[in-house]
Amino acid sequence: MKVKKYITLLKAGVIESVQFRLSLFIMIVGNMLYLILIYYLWNAIYASAGTDKVNNMTFSDTLIYLVLATAIFNFMEMYAVWEIGRDIQSGKMALNLIKPMEYRSYLFWSYTGGLVTNFVATFLPTFIVIRIVTKDTIPLGLNLLYFLVSVLMAVEINYSIDFMVGTICLFTESIWGINIMKQVVVLLLSGATIPIAFFPETLKTVVYLLPFQAIYNTPLTILLGKESFENVVMMLGVQLFWCLFLGIASRVFWNISVKQITVNGG
């Protein structure tokens, strides 16, 4: 396998994403406003609760968790479903299929450039700010290393889910509805809207059996550094399982589906 072609796509992505400086700026402004909302909302919630800890989460824990969930979402969301949908509707898919590279890998690697830029431009600053604001609640140690490993797997899991949902578009030719459904389900069940620690017990059990929590909940729980080493290894193991399982499943699903596709012109 030649690595060079992947690196080329990655570079092109980085160059493309730094071209749109204004949109990067607007994204950062929007992100800040959203963080302000989260801060005030949970501040009010904790103030009304009367206790410092709810479900073993303090205000700073919740804040870190939700703020970084947003930061991860912002750098990881690739809108792959849209891209696949557009390629299908415009007929560009026909051209992509004859490229000397698997479509799934092509799409993934053309996104990685943007991922790298966004990680540096949005995630790192958010991380530094939140660490200062919450006065060193996040330990700086091995948890950072585990976190990085976990985030990489989260990217792959998220992409696999996106790709599978995108494949469904081959059959339905509906993009908006499929995408919005995917988005709300993932955001709720992954703990990005409300930390999973707050979920009622039965829902929690169900959520832990699903792959979505491996996208946000696992890396964030690891980052907060409260789990024992055995737990961290187990969580990473579960993530690895989903990584492999969804990676294979999305490939198989695509390979079966692509035989049935009809391309409009192109």
Add this chain to the structure above:
Amino acid sequence: MTNSISKKRGLGFYLHIYRMIVIQDIKSKMSYRSDFIISTVGMIATNVTGFISFWILFRNFPSISGWGYYEMLFLYGFSLISLTPVQCLFDNNWSLRQNVFSGDFIKYYFRPINIFFYYQSEIFDVKGLGQLAFGIGTLVYAWAKLGIPVTVLAVVELVVFLITASLIMIALQNAAAATCFWINNSFYVLDLAYKFRDYAKYPITIFGPVFKFVFTFLIPIAFIAYYPSLVILRPDEIPVLTWLSPVIGLIFFGLSYKFWMLGVRKYNGTGS
């Protein structure tokens, strides 16, 4: 150009035209039936998850800044209803960017009718009706649970405030969409404005004084649900801003219309 002609025409004329254009749009939508069904389900799924989030939140916390579960649900339902018109009637704003970029937008200049009106009437987003139904359901449920007496006056006030509140989000979206006349990648501006919808369902009192000011006067999302719904929820302590909210809705809508038309006048097409 368009203004001088449109002044001579009445509301009836515009309603008639609107009906004709929308019927064409719905006919073309019906040929993609599965897309229509999936989109409607997606819309309902969005609202259901919003509902579930509230439910999970209030299982852990009894109230937020003195706002109980059903009061928050009332706000949520109110915001869903007042966000329906922007979804149903002004959805074409999302395509403005592509139209302007590709040059297709130039065709609207040749219509002998108000360009803003014609452009917006081209699309009627049916799936917004699912949101409307969900919003009404939530509002009625919360109202019943709160035990607030239902009077004719309350219902009339509610309807008037809902209509004027809906103008706020329409104004924000118009303005955000119109930025595409000046900047290239305006999708992010529109996406940002769209996210403000999510802020509307919270009582503005939770924000500190600075953002209370920002969300009241600069980005007036507090008028989407919070201020108008005080009429029903807190009838004993209605602030002046609540009574002003219809005026504010109209002012912001007017401003956004002017801004949109400014972009229209500035646009030169792409030359193709």
